[in-house]
Amino acid sequence: MATGDVLDKDSFFSPFQTILVSLLSAPLTLVATHNLMQIFTAAVPPHHCHSNFTLDPKHLPADPCTRYVSPLMNETKACSEEDGWDYNRSVHTSTIISEWDLICDREPLKEVAQSVYMAGVLVGAIVYGTLADRFGRRAVLLCCILQIAAMGTGASLSPNFISYCFFRFLTGMGICGFLINDLGLTMEWTPKRFRPAVSMFQGYCLTFGQIVLAGVAYAITDWRWLQMALSLPFFIFFIFIWWVPESFRWLTLTRCSHQALINLNRVARINGDNTGSTITLEMLQQDDQKGGLVKKMTPFDLFRTPVMRKITISLSMSWFSSSFCFFALAMDIQRFGLNIYLVQVIFGCTELPLRILSTITATYIGRRFSVSFFLLISGVLILGSLAIPTDKMILQMSIAVLTKGFLGSSIVCAYLYTAELFPTALRVRKITPEVTNDSIHETGSVRGTKL
Incomplete structure (x- = not known):
């Protein structure tokens, strides 16, 4: 066996x-x-x-990058490094x-x-x-x-x-x-x-x-x-x-079948099996022979066959779009003009229920549906946010929070989906005689009675 x-x-x-x-x-x-x-x-x-003429915020230039050139405060010039800046350190x-x-x-x-x-x-x-x-x-x-x-x-x-x-x-x-x-x-x-x-x-x-x-x-x-x-x-x-x-x-x-067996026996002992794993060195050596390294694989092997080419391009586009938009939204919370600590907590807390939703969809509906659905919803929300007036900051923040949550769920589903679509042999950049069209989508796992 x-x-x-x-x-x-x-x-x-x-x-x-x-x-x-x-x-x-x-x-x-x-x-x-x-x-x-x-x-x-x-x-x-x-x-x-920094200005020697006034420290009263009410009388400072509207542009923080300028200063008055005289006590009359009727003419400004660009601030230089020699002038220096004064910062409000009440928050940071x-x-x-x-x-x-x-x-x-x-x-x-x-x-x-x-x-x-x-x-x-x-x-x-x-x-x-x-x-x-x-x-x-x-x-x-x-x-x-x-x-x-x-x-x-x-x-x-x-x-x-x-x-x-x-x-x-x-x-x-x-x-x-x-x-x-x-x-x-x-x-x-x-x-x-x-x-x-x-x-x-x-x-x-x-x-x-x-x-x-x-x-x-x-x-x-x-x-x-x-x-x-x-x-x-x-x-x-x-x-x-x-x-x-x-x-x-x-x-x-x-x-490295001998070290693999040592690890399996160690796991068996941790799980309370004093007799050791049901896997023997002979079984591992048989897998070694079946999995003989035929050739070194390169990133080009991701595009070698039509199936792998389609998978690689599709997942790459998914990863790029979701990650790019996720970090663009996550790093720009100061623009809402609210307490950034509170906004950061809201952004994080909103993602948690959406992650639960992604767990349900990925488990009972499928990985492909989950990734596609969350990306589609995120795209619709991003386009919809363009129609929101700039003075509606609360509404803009609500849309941004939801969009970021859906993008985060898409990324988590993509991690699982990617690992399952690319076979272990390709993920370790080696190919074996056993990698066929039927096994190309299988992913390896370690599981057993005491593992």
């Missing part, structure tokens, strides 16, 4: 899987805090050009805006900082996806956690804007590498029938992180201390996740 048949036969959600999902899901609550941190660390406080003690005067003609640098971070996320997906295929999910996952902790702390100690962007770029790389390997490792240890529930639970953790961010940012109003407070916990997560074993399926496909 093949290993997969044994694991499929008696699969259930074991104590080991409960512990593993808990350990791998805990750090996800801080992923959103780094993705959206600049909402608070780069908040633009009320400001005006310090932000990168007030730290490095990223206002007026330097205002675009705020968006540059976030763009640099997202560029790091993109590079992290390419680099750490490849490294995970070669060295395993667990090893790369641990490295990414350390990178987030170290580089995030480095960003809090940055002496200038350039070094801040550098550390944020590396933090973004670590965040993406951690996310894709954390979710992948979780799915490869989870029985297929429990994957929708586990995937959505991890989506809830990501959403809850938005609420955590608002609470921590409200308590810590200095951007340096906020950055550090949200980075240091990853050192603790590193210790916890060290306990998590490497993916059984990755070990099998890379001819």
Whole structure:
């Protein structure tokens, strides 16, 4: 009997899987805090050009980027770095805006900082996806956690804007590498029938992180201390996740059957099976022979066949549109003119019931329907928001909250859908003789009587 048949036969959600999902899901609550941190660390406080002629806000120029040139206050000129700016620090003690005067003609640098971070996320997906295929999910996952902790702390100690962007770029790389390997490792240890529930639970953790961010940012109003407070916990997560074993399926496909058996026996002991796993080394070695590495696969294999080409292009468009709009809405909450802490909590809380809805639809209706439906609703809401007058801020915010919630649900469903559409052999960038047209859509899982 093949290993997969044994694991499929008696699969259930074991104590080991409960512990593993808990350990791998805990750090996800801080992923959103780094993705959206600049909402608070780069908040633009009320400001005006420093002037020796008047400190009365009622007599300041309407344009905060100008100052009066004489006590008569009848002529203004552009504010310069030599003049300096005064900031209202009643809400934010310090932000990168007030730290490095990223206002007026330097205002675009705020968006540059976030763009640099997202560029790091993109590079992290390419680099750490490849490294995970070669060295395993667990090893790369641990490295990414350390990178987030170290580089995030480095960003809090940055002496200038350039070094801040550098550390944020590396933090973004670590965040993406951690996310894709954390979710992948979780799915490869989870029985297929429990994957929708586990995937959505991890989506809830990501959403809850938005609420955590608002609470921590409200308590810590200095951007340096906020950055550090949200980075240091990853050192603790590193210790916890060290306990998590490497993916059984990755070990099998890379001819590490002996280590795979050790991991399976360890899991069996955790689940209270003192006799060990029902899988033997001979069974794993048979899978090794069947899964002999025929050739190295490249990203071009995603487009080699008509079926894979259609899947790759469709999912890429879905990911781009949903992620682009999601972050555009999430990062622009200050424009509503309301308390940004309250707005951030509202944005996070609204997503939770929509995630429950996505769980139901993904489980009982289907993944494709869920992704398509949420993207369609989001598109309709975005187009509808264009017709709302600019003075109707509450209505605009309500539409934005709903749109962001539907986009977040689409992203979570897309994670699950993507993992199931691309076969394990392709996800580890290797191909085996057993990968046929019938198995091309199957995804590997590790499940068994005591797993």
